[in-house]
Amino acid sequence: MSARQPQRIALLGNPNCGKTALFNLLTGSRQKVANYAGVTVERKEGVLLTANGRRVSVLDLPGAYSLNALSSDEAVTRDVITGHSKETLPDLLVCVADATNLRLHLRLVLEARQLGLPLVVVLNKMDRARQLGITINKDLLARELNLPVVGTVSLHVHGADELKAALDEPLREVPPAHWKQPGVEQVLATQRAVLGIFERTVSEPSIDKDPSIRIDRFLMHPVWGFVVLGLVLFATFLAVFSGGDVLSGWIEEGFGALAGMVEASMRDGMLRGLLVEGVIGGVGGVIVFLPQILILFLFILALEASGYLPRAAFLLDKPMSAAGLSGRSFIPLLSSFACAIPGIMATRTISHWRDRLTTILIAPLMACSARIPVYTLIVAALFPNDATSAALVMVGLYLLGIVAAMTVAWFIKRTDKEHARSPLLIELPAYQWPDVRSLVIGLWERAMIFLRRVGTIILALTIVMWALYTIPSPRTNDQGAQRSLAGELGHALHYVFAPIGFNEEISFALVPGMAAREVVVSALGTAYSMEGEEGDVDDQLRKRIADEWPLATKLSLLLWMVFAPQCLSTFVVVKRETGSWKQMWIMGGYLFGLAYLASFITYQLTNILSTP
Amino acid sequence: MDKEQVRTIGLDQLPEERWATVAGVTVPALASDQVLVLRLLELGFVPGERVQVVREARTGRDPLAVRLGHTTFALRRHEAAFIQVITTA
Numbered sequence: 001m002s003a004r005q006p007q008r009i010a011l012l013g014n015p016n017c018g019k020t021a022l023f024n025l026l027t028g029s030r031q032k033v034a035n036y037a038g039v040t041v042e043r044k045e046g047v048l049l050t051a052n053g054r055r056v057s058v059l060d061l062p063g064a065y066s067l068n069a070l071s072s073d074e075a076v077t078r079d080v081i082t083g084h085s086k087e088t089l090p091d092l093l094v095c096v097a098d099a100t101n102l103r104l105h106l107r108l109v110l111e112a113r114q115l116g117l118p119l120v121v122v123l124n125k126m127d128r129a130r131q132l133g134i135t136i137n138k139d140l141l142a143r144e145l146n147l148p149v150v151g152t153v154s155l156h157v158h159g160a161d162e163l164k165a166a167l168d169e170p171l172r173e174v175p176p177a178h179w180k181q182p183g184v185e186q187v188l189a190t191q192r193a194v195l196g197i198f199e200r201t202v203s204e205p206s207i208d209k210d211p212s213i214r215i216d217r218f219l220m221h222p223v224w225g226f227v228v229l230g231l232v233l234f235a236t237f238l239a240v241f242s243g244g245d246v247l248s249g250w251i252e253e254g255f256g257a258l259a260g261m262v263e264a265s266m267r268d269g270m271l272r273g274l275l276v277e278g279v280i281g282g283v284g285g286v287i288v289f290l291p292q293i294l295i296l297f298l299f300i301l302a303l304e305a306s307g308y309l310p311r312a313a314f315l316l317d318k319p320m321s322a323a324g325l326s327g328r329s330f331i332p333l334l335s336s337f338a339c340a341i342p343g344i345m346a347t348r349t350i351s352h353w354r355d356r357l358t359t360i361l362i363a364p365l366m367a368c369s370a371r372i373p374v375y376t377l378i379v380a381a382l383f384p385n386d387a388t389s390a391a392l393v394m395v396g397l398y399l400l401g402i403v404a405a406m407t408v409a410w411f412i413k414r415t416d417k418e419h420a421r422s423p424l425l426i427e428l429p430a431y432q433w434p435d436v437r438s439l440v441i442g443l444w445e446r447a448m449i450f451l452r453r454v455g456t457i458i459l460a461l462t463i464v465m466w467a468l469y470t471i472p473s474p475r476t477n478d479q480g481a482q483r484s485l486a487g488e489l490g491h492a493l494h495y496v497f498a499p500i501g502f503n504e505e506i507s508f509a510l511v512p513g514m515a516a517r518e519v520v521v522s523a524l525g526t527a528y529s530m531e532g533e534e535g536d537v538d539d540q541l542r543k544r545i546a547d548e549w550p551l552a553t554k555l556s557l558l559l560w561m562v563f564a565p566q567c568l569s570t571f572v573v574v575k576r577e578t579g580s581w582k583q584m585w586i587m588g589g590y591l592f593g594l595a596y597l598a599s600f601i602t603y604q605l606t607n608i609l610s611t612p
Numbered sequence: 613m614d615k616e617q618v619r620t621i622g623l624d625q626l627p628e629e630r631w632a633t634v635a636g637v638t639v640p641a642l643a644s645d646q647v648l649v650l651r652l653l654e655l656g657f658v659p660g661e662r663v664q665v666v667r668e669a670r671t672g673r674d675p676l677a678v679r680l681g682h683t684t685f686a687l688r689r690h691e692a693a694f695i696q697v698i699t700t701a
Binding site: 065066068070100101103104107183184187188191192195207208210212213216217220221222310313314315317318327423424425426427428429430 | 648
């Protein structure tokens, strides 16, 4: 008698149906982000409590317009629910449709009905539908579809209660079936069925005078659209740098106070040195950039959720086509300013392989946030008393990365003999206010990824580096002073980097920089602070760089940071995304070549020009 | 109503801000284009639906922002040309 209740459900839906917000509402903090086996499409799984308090596992499938997959996102979704993946088949499919856009979203419901899996239809954004004057006859829809239909409001705390109650119902028996790829005739037949159901169950006001059409006309205006886009990007970076500065200052003070406390309460010695200079100095020096990273992600997440970013992609499609790219590359490249890794992962929505590969290869040229500490340090040393020049040089470094990326993309396009046309076909979804819960969860995820990195790789690196600087080498240098192991390594590397003006300290600092760029700063800090100077390490370092490095070296290192292939995580993600060691080495090789060439020219030219 | 004013044209030929009705799609010869047309049908560019070109990029009229129901789609001119629309201009 006890009929089976669902244990494992999967959320299926079109992109922009509000599925992720619903998933966040259902599972709250009980979620886990990982990757599907073999691909880097994010696999989000969580646990929800039904109305009767049963625990049910929820899988949030990547958004898909159709099971007839065009992108790798859609292919994952198709494979999971047709049983062609290593995932266990869900015992209930929850098909999420946007109540304000049923005409588009009902088709996937009809397609999913042919899978032979029990199905529940969720009409999401019911509140918004009501505001727009859309009425849906839910009972009739359920009868027409012969499926249970529930309404949800993912922005409201109790918005999923109806769904949670439906999950305690026993599973319906469904005759087994197999999904087959449809042709034009079947798609047309399905669409006729959709239209019939839609017309019988939904009534809505005419959209001819929909205000969002006017907004679209303005935001995609050939002139005003670009003005707005420029202002949005300007505001984003202004917030990153000014807002980030304030918060970073607090974190810096906190770590300074902590270092002071440790210094006061411990006797001078190796352990105190390790704690103060190695751990607190090294980790603190990296954590100060957390606010900037989070502010950038906040803007990207909010702009994406509001529906604005796809409009920006529309505007930039033509300019980017000059470099052989399409507007689809815009969002991945914008994300790369925060970090190349999520940027490269975001390319999975680009259906055209050649475009996707090009975007992956140039993503590391976007100045990621880990470069900010290094840029800031050297630019501040270049212009100690001139904030305007410093800001202009910073902008210049960002632009240089963009110009280089477009040039590289243009070269890649020239090597493409096929010249296949790359499709655009982007949905520009209805505008909406970003869901605060999803923003918070998104930022929380980013912060955790960053802090985990700081707590593991970066902490380990700073300790190893501190040790390398502290342990003396058996040999002495030219002046007869004792060298550290780090000094030895730097000395050896400096033969490679001398032609581009790097001294031993810089050469050594580049080694841990391969694991995480921002560590270059703390590595330099450790190198110089080991000489027994007191005071704020950051100021001290800035002053020593300003006084001791020749102008040519400072410029050369800046150029190096624009192009150099870093960090190792980027290499790993490129390998995984492209499935090819060759592409990974191509990326690493061309970036190293560009970096060395740019630094070499800069160094030699500056030396020639500054010699009287 | 002047019957002669009713014309069937490609969506790529439709002037901005004018509503038209989808008549059908042309099935292209290239396999890569057939995939695109199938997707256009799945997104709802099917006979009877009303569409409007909201914006077109200034240079070369490419891409186009096309309104269909509650959604706007960014399409290339090349993609839009597969969609036949009836206009009453």
